[in-house]
Amino acid sequence: MIYSEKVMDHFSNPRNVGAIADADGVGEVGNAKCGDIMKIYLKIENDIITDVKFKTFGCGAAVATSSMATELIKGKPVSEALKLTNKAVVDALDGLPAVKIHCSVLAEEAIKAAIADYLVKQGKNPADYGIKEACNSCCSSCGSSCNEK
Amino acid sequence: MFVYADNAATTKIDPEVLKVMLPFLKENFGNPSTFYSKGREVSLAIEHAREQVAQAIGAKPSEIYFTSCGTESDNWAIRGIASRYTEKRGKHIITTNIEHHAVLHTLKAMEKEGYEVTYLPVDREGFISPHQVEDAIRPDTLLITVMTANNEIGSVQPIVEIGKIARAHKVLFHTDAVQAVGHIPVNVEEMQVDLLSLSAHKFCAPKGIGALYIRKGVLPNNLLQGGGQERGKRPGTENTAAIVGMGAAIEKAVRTMEQNTAKISVLRDRLIAGIMNNIPYCIRNTPTHDMLPGTVNISVRYIEGESLLLLLDMNGICASSGSACASGSLDPSHVLLALGLPHETAHGSVRFSLNHENTIEQVDYIIQTMQSITTRLRDMSPLWENVSKESSFQEKEPVVL
Numbered sequence: 001m002i003y004s005e006k007v008m009d010h011f012s013n014p015r016n017v018g019a020i021a022d023a024d025g026v027g028e029v030g031n032a033k034c035g036d037i038m039k040i041y042l043k044i045e046n047d048i049i050t051d052v053k054f055k056t057f058g059c060g061a062a063v064a065t066s067s068m069a070t071e072l073i074k075g076k077p078v079s080e081a082l083k084l085t086n087k088a089v090v091d092a093l094d095g096l097p098a099v100k101i102h103c104s105v106l107a108e109e110a111i112k113a114a115i116a117d118y119l120v121k122q123g124k125n126p127a128d129y130g131i132k133e134a135c136n137s138c139c140s141s142c143g144s145s146c147n148e149k
Numbered sequence: 150m151f152v153y154a155d156n157a158a159t160t161k162i163d164p165e166v167l168k169v170m171l172p173f174l175k176e177n178f179g180n181p182s183t184f185y186s187k188g189r190e191v192s193l194a195i196e197h198a199r200e201q202v203a204q205a206i207g208a209k210p211s212e213i214y215f216t217s218c219g220t221e222s223d224n225w226a227i228r229g230i231a232s233r234y235t236e237k238r239g240k241h242i243i244t245t246n247i248e249h250h251a252v253l254h255t256l257k258a259m260e261k262e263g264y265e266v267t268y269l270p271v272d273r274e275g276f277i278s279p280h281q282v283e284d285a286i287r288p289d290t291l292l293i294t295v296m297t298a299n300n301e302i303g304s305v306q307p308i309v310e311i312g313k314i315a316r317a318h319k320v321l322f323h324t325d326a327v328q329a330v331g332h333i334p335v336n337v338e339e340m341q342v343d344l345l346s347l348s349a350h351k352f353c354a355p356k357g358i359g360a361l362y363i364r365k366g367v368l369p370n371n372l373l374q375g376g377g378q379e380r381g382k383r384p385g386t387e388n389t390a391a392i393v394g395m396g397a398a399i400e401k402a403v404r405t406m407e408q409n410t411a412k413i414s415v416l417r418d419r420l421i422a423g424i425m426n427n428i429p430y431c432i433r434n435t436p437t438h439d440m441l442p443g444t445v446n447i448s449v450r451y452i453e454g455e456s457l458l459l460l461l462d463m464n465g466i467c468a469s470s471g472s473a474c475a476s477g478s479l480d481p482s483h484v485l486l487a488l489g490l491p492h493e494t495a496h497g498s499v500r501f502s503l504n505h506e507n508t509i510e511q512v513d514y515i516i517q518t519m520q521s522i523t524t525r526l527r528d529m530s531p532l533w534e535n536v537s538k539e540s541s542f543q544e545k546e547p548v549v550l
Contacts, residue, residue: 032493059474
């Protein structure tokens, strides 16, 4: 398994690790059975993501994609964070091995799940913002079904 | 500090072994099948190595066939016996659910070709009982194949008892002894095995060389067709330097086994106790009896194995893991799942495999590094968040040695 220098940098010095006690939005995706879980905490003021933290159980790529995804949305308006794609995370990390692409999908889903939580707390419907319910399982490459948790 | 603790994956070539090999990579380059002296001297060296291998496992030199690796030996044993004896004996094979992939994937392929395979389940410590084997034997049983020692957890199966049963029922018996030879006493007569696979790079010889022991009178068909090498049973120009190295290495491994085992098993027990006593929520996967001298397998709950390996590597420690990510597949190790571990616990497994070159200082360094890495990974694990909220280490499991 060969990781890029950027991946190794974000794995060995992950940015934004931790939790936010009074978070405005919290999202958790993945499952332990498959070997990765990501949890994202958001602090949002005037529609701007002022702070973001993550906790991740998973491989090197799972930690690195979490770290990079949080960096990419920090300080951004919610509307822009919603546009974050897994591809943007992969590109920012100078690529991922093919078998690790699902980690970037998980990172995108984790961000969206946290924003969805924020929107619900605001009395809004995440579906109106184009957020589909995260499947809370592994990516499609994994054998386990969406209902299994 | 640099610590190589992955000797079950491969070993460093012993300098004495390398020295014996070098002439065969330089001036002694002759093809052993030729008639001039340049070839004959190489042929003699190969026959000497064959004697060394035979003596190490209690066999006759004429029962040893050099192959390219342990995987080839396993494939040849199983496929060769099947193609030779299926018509006479049947299409049923008995094995365990913790075999190496060289055996398991061969059998999976054969199931598609109409063979029926019984996978005996191991217990929580990774053992099958001889009774399980006896109960599984049918009139159409062609072969029993049970590994001597497991590569991931180090459990050593009751091969002598299984051998007796196989003999009593007149069923052919193969054992993959790749992890055992050179580390624990292996004797084909005591074990009553008909075929035994071994691989040289597990005992300080080079990669790319293995052997298959085939009992006199047992006649597996060839895997390869070609020239007359290895008495026509395994054609292909011999890997002469590697064969010579294998002979020297196995001779030394057996000669030094007792003193090495005494040293390595102390290191193993220290490592297990050091991790189990200092890191809460760990599960010992290595058995408490009948185990290899150097294998330590532990699951560290709430963290994932690949992350653990990357951080160990950053601290100069080479180890391996049974996590799905580390194995490059989607599922964690079949061996750990066979022990009854849940997927999430299997993902957090780490294997250290020690040999005689490891030291107490290295073991203590591994323990210390494991503590700091585990704290670091758990601090960023959402699973740990819930655990540390709920309790404060009451669940800490006592160490069993």
